[in-house]
Each structure stands twice: as C-alpha cells, then as structure tokens.
Amino acid sequence: MISLAGRDVLHSWAKFVFTGIGLGLLIGVTLTMAGVYRGMVDDARALLNNSGAELWVVQQDTQGPYAESSSLRDDVYRSLLGLAGVARAANVTYFTMPVRREDSEVRAMVVGVVPGQPGEPGYLVGGRQITRSHYEAVADVKTGVHLGDLIRIRRHDYRVVGLTQRMVSSGGDPMVFIPLADAQEAQFLKDNEAILNERARTAANPALNRPGVPGLLESVQAAQSSNHNVNAVLVQVQPGATPEQVAKEIRRWKHLEAYTREQMEEILVAKLIATSAKQIGMFLVILAVVSAAIVAFIIYTMTLGKLREIAVLKLIGTRNRTIAGMILQQALGLGLIGFVVGKTAATVWAPFFPKYVLLETGDAVRGLIAVMIICALASTLAIRVALRVDPGAAIG
Amino acid sequence: MKILKSLPPRLLVLGVFGLLLLAALVFIIRRSGPLAPVRVTVVTAAEAAITPALYGIGTVEARRTFLIGPTSAGRVLRVLVDAGDRVKAGQLLAEMDPVDLQQRVEALEASQARAASAREAAQAQLADAQARHALAQANARRYQDLGQQNFVSPGVVETRQQELLSAEAQVRAAQANLTAAAQDLTRLQAERAGLQQQRRNTRLLATQDGVVLSRDAEPGSTVVAGQAVLKLIDPASLWIRTRFDQGRSAGLAPGLVAEIVLRSQPQHPLAGQVSRVELLGDSVTEERIAQIGFDQLPPGLAVGELAEVTLRLPAAPRSLVLPNAAIHRYEGQSGAWVLEDGRPRFVALRLGESSLDGQVRVLAGLPPGAQVVAYSEKEIGPGSRVQVVAALRESRR
Numbered sequence: 001m002i003s004l005a006g007r008d009v010l011h012s013w014a015k016f017v018f019t020g021i022g023l024g025l026l027i028g029v030t031l032t033m034a035g036v037y038r039g040m041v042d043d044a045r046a047l048l049n050n051s052g053a054e055l056w057v058v059q060q061d062t063q064g065p066y067a068e069s070s071s072l073r074d075d076v077y078r079s080l081l082g083l084a085g086v087a088r089a090a091n092v093t094y095f096t097m098p099v100r101r102e103d104s105e106v107r108a109m110v111v112g113v114v115p116g117q118p119g120e121p122g123y124l125v126g127g128r129q130i131t132r133s134h135y136e137a138v139a140d141v142k143t144g145v146h147l148g149d150l151i152r153i154r155r156h157d158y159r160v161v162g163l164t165q166r167m168v169s170s171g172g173d174p175m176v177f178i179p180l181a182d183a184q185e186a187q188f189l190k191d192n193e194a195i196l197n198e199r200a201r202t203a204a205n206p207a208l209n210r211p212g213v214p215g216l217l218e219s220v221q222a223a224q225s226s227n228h229n230v231n232a233v234l235v236q237v238q239p240g241a242t243p244e245q246v247a248k249e250i251r252r253w254k255h256l257e258a259y260t261r262e263q264m265e266e267i268l269v270a271k272l273i274a275t276s277a278k279q280i281g282m283f284l285v286i287l288a289v290v291s292a293a294i295v296a297f298i299i300y301t302m303t304l305g306k307l308r309e310i311a312v313l314k315l316i317g318t319r320n321r322t323i324a325g326m327i328l329q330q331a332l333g334l335g336l337i338g339f340v341v342g343k344t345a346a347t348v349w350a351p352f353f354p355k356y357v358l359l360e361t362g363d364a365v366r367g368l369i370a371v372m373i374i375c376a377l378a379s380t381l382a383i384r385v386a387l388r389v390d391p392g393a394a395i396g
Numbered sequence: 397m398k399i400l401k402s403l404p405p406r407l408l409v410l411g412v413f414g415l416l417l418l419a420a421l422v423f424i425i426r427r428s429g430p431l432a433p434v435r436v437t438v439v440t441a442a443e444a445a446i447t448p449a450l451y452g453i454g455t456v457e458a459r460r461t462f463l464i465g466p467t468s469a470g471r472v473l474r475v476l477v478d479a480g481d482r483v484k485a486g487q488l489l490a491e492m493d494p495v496d497l498q499q500r501v502e503a504l505e506a507s508q509a510r511a512a513s514a515r516e517a518a519q520a521q522l523a524d525a526q527a528r529h530a531l532a533q534a535n536a537r538r539y540q541d542l543g544q545q546n547f548v549s550p551g552v553v554e555t556r557q558q559e560l561l562s563a564e565a566q567v568r569a570a571q572a573n574l575t576a577a578a579q580d581l582t583r584l585q586a587e588r589a590g591l592q593q594q595r596r597n598t599r600l601l602a603t604q605d606g607v608v609l610s611r612d613a614e615p616g617s618t619v620v621a622g623q624a625v626l627k628l629i630d631p632a633s634l635w636i637r638t639r640f641d642q643g644r645s646a647g648l649a650p651g652l653v654a655e656i657v658l659r660s661q662p663q664h665p666l667a668g669q670v671s672r673v674e675l676l677g678d679s680v681t682e683e684r685i686a687q688i689g690f691d692q693l694p695p696g697l698a699v700g701e702l703a704e705v706t707l708r709l710p711a712a713p714r715s716l717v718l719p720n721a722a723i724h725r726y727e728g729q730s731g732a733w734v735l736e737d738g739r740p741r742f743v744a745l746r747l748g749e750s751s752l753d754g755q756v757r758v759l760a761g762l763p764p765g766a767q768v769v770a771y772s773e774k775e776i777g778p779g780s781r782v783q784v785v786a787a788l789r790e791s792r793r
Contacts, residue, residue, distance in 0.1 A: 013410055049775065052725070075680070087728060114643075123772045124721040125788045128754030131720065132451040133641035135704070161754070162721065165773055181641075181681070214623040228680065239728055340417045347424045 008306070008326060009333070019298055020334050024341025030291050031346040031367055033284045035357040040277055042358045044170045044268040048261065051092070052118045053234035054243045056259045057250055064257075065094050065231035066170055066264075067272045074184070076256070077233045083249055085241030090117030091230040093183045096169065099143065099176055100152040106143050108176045109169035110153055112183020118234040121177055127162035133179050138162035140174035153178065154186040170272055172355040180230070188227035198224065288370070295338070295371070296378035299331045303382035310386050311394035324383045328376065335375035339368050433783040436772040438735060441716040441762050448749040450648060450707040454638030454688065456658075456699055458629035461609065464600050465624040466492045472613050472625060473598075479611050483602040483628065490625050492598035497591060504588040511584050515577035522570035525563065532556070532563035606630045609699065634697055635671060635690065638705045639683040646749075648673055652707045654688045659702040667691040670707065712749050716758040722770045723747065723756055731761065733769040739779050740769055 009016045047066065056065065057072070057080060064070025077089040093112035098105045113119040115130045121138055127147045130136045137158040139145045149160045158178055167175040178186070189195060199221055203209050209217045235258075237246050247258035259267065269277075303310075313323060343364055350357040425432075473493040477483060536556040543553035609627040613619050636656060640648055654668040671689035678685065688705050690697075722732045726742045733740040743766070748757030762768075769776065771788050 010407065010410065017410070017413060116643075122724065122775050125771050125773060127721070129720045129723075131750060131752050131754055133644055134451070134453050211618075212620065214620060236728070337417065340421050344417070344420045344424055 009330065020337030021341050023295060023298060023334060023338035025345055026291050026294060027338050027342030027367065027371060028345035030287050031342055031359060031363065032350060032357060033280065033287055034363045035346065035350055035359045037277060037280045037284060038358040038360050038363065039356040040273050041269055043168050043172050043356055044273055045265065046166050046168055047170050048264055050122060050167050051234055052122055054237050054261060055235035055247055056264055057233040057235055058257050060255050060257050062257060063267050067267050070231050071229045072233060074228045074230045079254065080233055080235060080250065083246065085237050085246040086235055087238040088118055088236040090114045090119050090234050091180055092119040092234050093180065093187055093231045095183065095187050096173055101145055101149060107173050108143055109173045110183060110186065111175050111177045112180040113177050114180050118236055121164045121167055124162050125165045129162055130177065130179060134182055135159065136161045136179065138164060138177040140164050140167045142174035143176060155189060155191060156182065168356065170268055184227045189225060195225065292374045295374050296381065299334065299375065299378040300382050303327055303386055307389055308394060311389050311391055314389060314391035315394045320387055323386055327383050327386055328379045331375040331379035332372060335371045339371050433781040434772055434774045434776055435785045435788060436769045436782045437786065437788055438767040438784055439719060439722060439770045440765060440767060441718050441758060443714055444717045445711050445714045446717055446749065446751040446755045446757060447711045448709040449752045450640055450645060450709065451752055452638040452640035452705050454636040454703055454705055456634055456697055456701045456703060457637045458699060459633035459635055460630060462603055462606065462628040463624035464489060464626045464628060465622060466619060467597060467621055469620045471618045472615050474615050475611060475625065477608050477626065479608050481608045483606060483608060485602055485604045487602045488599055489602055490600040494595055494598045497595045501588060501591045501595065504584055504591060508581065508584040508588060511577060511581040515574065515581060518570065518574040518577040522574050525566040525570040529563035529567045532560040536560040600625060602628060632693065634693060636688040636703050636705060638686050638688050640686065642677065642682045642684055645684045647709045648684060648686055652709065655706045656688060657704045666694055712757055716762055717755045718758055718768060719770055720750060720754045720756050722768050733776055734763065735767040735769065740776050740782060742778060
C-alpha cells in the first residue's frame with residue numbers, strides 16, 4: 001500500500017523538515033524552561049544532599065543556615081554528641097563571598113567544614129579531600145579553578161587540592177570547602193584595613209582604653225578578633241534512632257532549632273526559592289500554551305496550502321479516511337520530529353546555562369505526550385477543512 | 397510519474413536526516429538522564445609505605461620575653477634605647493623620675509651628721525660621768541675609813557656612799573646615751589642606704605643581653621607598678637609556637653623533624669625540630685601547642701610572623717593504601733565502593749594513618765586486587781550503573 005502521507009512529505013520534504021526543525025527549537029525552549037525550574041529545585045536538593053546531614057541544628061527561632069542567618073557557639077556540637085541517638089555531629093559555616101583567583105573573581109559559597117566529618121563533599125571528580133587543618137580548599141568545577149591553583153579568600157591564600165561537581169548553594173553559586181577554623185576567621189576578620197580600623201576604634205573608646213589598667217585594651221582587642229561562632233551543626237543519627245526523635249530532644253533540652261531533611265527541603269523549596277520558581281513556572285505555562293497554539297497553526301496552514309492537491313485527490317475518488325489519515329500522520333510526524341529536535345537541542349545547550357538546567361526524563365515523556373496530543377488536536381481542525389473541500393476546486 | 401523518478405535522492409536525504417536525528421537522541425539518552433551511567437575512575441589499592449605528617453600553623457615568638465618596668469608607680473624620666481637596639485646585661489635602658497629621693501637622701505645625710513654630733517656629746521657626757529664616778533669612789537672610800545675611825549658620823553659616810561651609787565648610775569646612763577646615739581647613727585645610715593637603693597631602682601637596667609622588642613612608654617608618661625617600659629628578647633631564642641588540631645595531632649612528640657615555611661619566604665622551607673610539646677592544650681580552639689626550634693636561625697626573622705609547620709612522623713609499615721577521595725561513609729561506616737561485575741558494592745574498611753598528600757592506610761577489609769572507585773561524577777549507591785573512564789577532569793561542566 002502506498003503511504004499517501006509519505007508521498008506528500010517526499011514531495012515537499014524541505015518544507016516539512018524545516019517546519020519540523022523550527023517547531024523542534026520551540027519545543028526545545030519549552031523543555032529548557034522546564035529544565036530551569038527543575039534545576040532550581042535540584043540545586044536546593046543538591047545542597048541538602050551534599051551536606052550529608054540528617055539533622056540541621058541551628059539557632060533557636062531561626063530557619064538557618066540557608067534561608068536565614070544563624071549563629072551558634074562552636075562548642076555546641078560537644079553537648080549534642082552527648083545526646084542519645086546522635087552518631088556524629090560537626091560544625092559547619094556557610095558564607096557567600098567573592099573568591100579571588102589571580103585577577104579574576106568568582107562569587108562562591110564558602111563552606112567551613114571539619115575534615116572527615118559531615119559537611120565535607122561526598123564525592124570528588126579530581127584531587128583529594130582536605131588533609132591539612134588550614135589553607136587547603138576543595139572547589140566546585142564551576143568556579144573554574146584547577147587543581148593546584150591558589151585562591152584567595154579574605155586574608156589568606158588557599159591551595160585547591162580537590163574538585164567537586166554539582167556542589168552549589170540554593171542560589172546556584174558554586175561551593176568552596178575550606179577548613180572550619182579558617183572559615184570562622186574569614187567570616188569575621190574581613191581584611192587588614194578593617195582590622196586596623198577596628199583596633200583604632202577600640203583604642204579610642206575611653207572605657208576600653210583606661211590608663212590605669214594596662215593590658216585591658218589588648219585583652220579587649222584579642223576578644224574582638226576571635227570568632228567562636230558557626231552557622232549550624234550537622235548531625236547524623238545512630239542506626240535505630242529516628243531524626244524526628246532526636247530533633248525533639250534537641251529542641252526541648254538544648255534550646256536550639258533542629259530541622260529534619262523533610263523540614264529543610266520544605267524551607268528551601270517552599271520558602272527560599274518559591275517566588276522565583278513560581279515566576280519561572282508562570283513563564284513555562286505561557287510558553288507551553290504559545291507553543292501549542294503555534295503547532296496547531298502550523299499544521300492548519302500546512303493543510304491549507306495543500307487544499308488544491310486534496311481537491312484533486314477527492315476528484316480521483318480518494319476516500320475521506322485516507323485523506324484524514326494523511327493529515328494526521330503528517331501532524332504526528334511533524335510533532336515527533338519537533339520533539340526529537342527539541343529534546344536534542346535542549347540537551348545540547350543546557351550545559352551552557354550559568355545555572356544548572358535539569359532535563360528530567362519524566363518531563364520529556366510528558367512533553368512528548370503533550371506534543372502528540374496537541375498535534376492530533378490541531379490536525380482535527382485541518383481535517384475538517386480538508387474534508388469540506390469541494391472536489392470541483394481542483395479544476396476550477 | 398516525476399515523483400517516482402526523483403524519489404531515490406530525496407528518500408536518501410530524508411533517511412539520512414532521520415537517522416542523524418535518531419542517533420542524536422539515542423546518544424543523548426545514553427549520556428544524560430537516569431538511564432545514563434555515572435562515569436567513574438577506579439584505582440587498585442597498592443602496597444606502599446606512607447609517611448604520615450602533622451600540619452600546624454604558628455607564630456614566631458621568643459622563648460623568653462623580659463618586661464622591663466618600675467616596681468612602683470611613677471613617671472618615666474628618660475628612655476635611652478629604642479626598639480631594635482642591641483643591649484648588654486646591666487646596661488642602663490631607662491630611668492624613672494626619682495621625684496624627691498635625692499632631697500631625702502640629703503636630708504638623711506644631714507641627720508646623720510647631726511647624729512654623729514650627738515654621739516660626740518654622749519661620749520663627752522660619759523667621760524664626765526666617769527670622772528664624777530672616780531671622784532665619788534675616792535670620796536666614798538676615804539669617808540668609809542674615817543667613819544671606821546669614828547671621825548665622822550655614819551650619816552656623812554652614807555651620804556658619800558649614795559653619791560658613789562648615783563655616780564655609777566650616771567655612768568650607766570651616759571653609756572646608754574652613747575649606745576643610743578650610735579644606734580641612731582646606724583639607723584640613719586641604713587635609711588640612707590635604703591633611699592639610695594630606691595634611687596638606683598629608678599634606673600631600669602637590662603637583665604641580660606638581648607634586643608629591645610618594643611618601647612612601650614615615653615618620657616613623661618606615668619606607668620603603674622609592673623607595667624613595662626621596654627620589652628627585651630633574646631634573639632637567639634626565637635622559636636615557633638605552633639598549634640596543631642587536636643584531632644590530627646597523634647604522634648606529636650619532641651624531637652620530630654619539622655619543615656618550616658615562613659609566610660615571608662614561601663619558596664624557602666627551613667629545617668627545625670620540635671623543642672617542646674606543651675602539656676597544656678587549648679580546649680576552646682581544640683588545639684595542641686608545640687614549640688618548634690629552628691636548626692639555624694634565618695636572618696631577618698620577625699617576631700609574630702606566621703609560619704606553617706609540617707612534622708614528618710616515622711613512616712608507617714607498608715600496607716595497602718587508598719586515596720582519601722575513595723573513602724566514603726555509607727550507613728554509618730567508613731569504607732569504599734568496590735566494583736564487582738561492573739556494579740559498585742560498599743565495603744567497610746578499617747583505616748589507619750593518613751598522609752598529608754591524601755593517602756590512607758587500609759588495615760583490613762579490602763579484597764586483594766579490588767577495583768575501588770576513586771572519583772565519580774555523582775554520588776553512587778549500591779548497584780548504580782557506572783562507566784569506568786580514565787579521567788573525569790575533561791567532563792562536562
């Protein structure tokens with residue numbers, strides 16, 4: 001049996017292919033938009049996964065450390081380790097600041113971790129984990145640094161000893177892991193000028209610089225320039241204990257806030273990125289509607305362009321079913337080409353986006369089904385027009 | 397039948413287009429998404445000897461710092477040396493204002509002269525009393541003889557006796573006066589010596605050879621007792637007070653060989669060794685403190701300079717080693733992902749010492765010849781689909 005649709009496509013194959021590619025690029029944009037949204041959510045999840053924690057212990061009445069600032073004393077972890085059900089607990093600091101490398105600067109989330117404890121990167125793509133207790137860094141490849149590079153954070157140079165991938169903050173900034181003690185200092189001691197100014201300010205305060213009390217000024221300045229705060233304590237619970245139980249104990253007896261994985265995800269996804277996610281979601285909906293409309297119009301106009309040929313077909317006695325089948329097959333074919341081109345294009349350009357774009361297979365399948373349904377629906381419009389064509393138009 | 401004639405080239409073009417599209421899709425599905433394998437690199441654990449090392453940072457400090465200051469509150473009169481000057485033991489460095497000490501010494505000297513005169517007077521009084529005593533004795537003896545011969549009445553004899561006793565008492569009194577005058581003189585002499593001592597105490601002298609580290613008070617400023625006017629150090633005694641993370645300080649002991657990198661000379665590591673490990677650690681910063689001495693003091697060393705210290709520990713016995721990037725925690729255990737039939741399986745390991753370049757000793761648990769996942773693009777779990785590649789560095793962003 002001769003495929004009418006195939007014959008028609010072969011007849012005007014360039015038009016068909018280019019329409020398909022154009023349609024594909026549009027579908028690609030829509031898929032990418034969905035990917036941007038998924039990427040935002042995934043960034044937030046990656047942040048939680050990478051910390052390796054089951055419980056986040058933060059300052060009371062705050063939603064830290066990601067959504068809100070939180071400050072704890074760095075000896076809190078010792079008292080947490082004494083609680084029943086806690087297997088491991090480690091201090092961690094988060095601080096978004098510029099990281100300088102030679103002459104360039106990249107915005108990164110600097111994470112202060114205790115080597116070997118929760119909080120350090122779970123997997124590497126190069127180099128090694130931090131072994132020295134000072135001046136070593138593990139950076140995400142997105143920062144653009146290489147192994148052995150020296151990066152500058154505040155007042156110190158750090159040697160990049162390891163590289164990670166997909167270690168980002170909820171805002172998509174790449175992470176740089178440095179030892180906790182350095183991070184505490186970096187968070188507090190800004191730069192040499194600020195320290196000097198602060199010293200002068202203290203010295204000018206008559207209450208802190210009393211002539212009769214030698215050594216007072218020095219003590220005050222020493223107290224000012226040390227930092228024993230961290231942003232959160234990451235806790236892993238013992239096998240057999242549930243995070244909820246342990247969190248309840250911590251809230252009740254330690255007067256701190258403790259979040260489980262689910263609560264943290266709720267905070268991050270539902271609160272922190274909610275507005276921007278909705279913004280993108282809204283745009284995605286409009287884009288999907290516009291794409292559907294364009295697909296429908298393309299198929300409709302394609303049919304309109306062939307009205308004369310259809311009239312000829314009718315004139316030679318082709319059945320309506322065959323004509324309708326031809327239009328439907330062409331529409332579905334167009335949709336298929338469009339989807340494949342779109343999916344390929346989206347995958348090709350996704351890595352070039354500055355923030356992570358996650359193309360989920362589920363989204364792709366849903367996209368395929370949607371494209372096929374839209375094409376089928378659009379073809380019914382075209383079929384209606386085709387069937388109403390007067391065979392006499394072929395010779396008229 | 398034009399369509400049929402021109403069919404083969406068109407069909408060919410369309411077919412190629414379709415195949416290309418299909419190939420691209422298949423390639424993409426294989427490369428990304430949940431169906432794509434996680435790209436990993438593997439290492440085989442090898443026998444090696446690792447040299448564990450400790451790493452700490454510290455500051456250059458003097459073993460002993462001498463704070464030179466007054467023992468009582470006062471005003472600085474003059475400061476003779478400046479920061480950086482070399483001084484010898486006993487050298488005058490600064491002087492406190494003695495205020496009225498000199499005048500008090502002079503007053504005491506006058507009192508002393510007066511006391512000497514008083515002693516002279518007492519001596520004269522004694523001589524007088526002794527002369528009177530000799531006369532009274534002679535008189536008493538004479539009247540006694542006369543009284544025995546009854547030339548005079550016993551009343552007269554007794555009067556002479558009384559005169560003798562009085563004269564004796566006067567001699568004693570004069571002697572006591574003389575002793576008192578001498579004691580007074582001694583007291584005044586001692587007081588003067590004391591004042592002179594105080595006067596000397598206002599002169600601040602170098603307690604030993606050294607270098608002036610800082611000049612903390614200028615002439616005219618008032619300092620309290622114990623406050624330093626100058627700080628001295630012995631430049632030969634400079635060492636590095638180094639802090640080691642308590643969790644990574646196993647094996648810290650005196651005598652370990654140290655490699656010292658001063659912040660000012662990162663390209664020139666210096667040799668040294670652990671001179672002392674402090675018994676008292678820092679419980680707040682969770683650090684232990686050790687003093688690292690230089691084998692040879694570098695020129696131009698500045699107190700307070702930051703230094704990085706690496707201590708070489710004795711080499712651990714040869715055993716299997718793994719890079720620390722391969723060590724993961726899974727379900728509360730430390731271990732590594734071992735590839736078995738192309739699928740990762742978690743193997744719990746007992747780990748030993750680690751070196752600063754990231755090698756970890758594996759004490760037990762690793763099957764011989766096992767292929768251990770070193771780097772991975774993503775977190776892997778049991779049974780993840782993985783693809784072993786030579787290197788990940790060129791991987792996608």
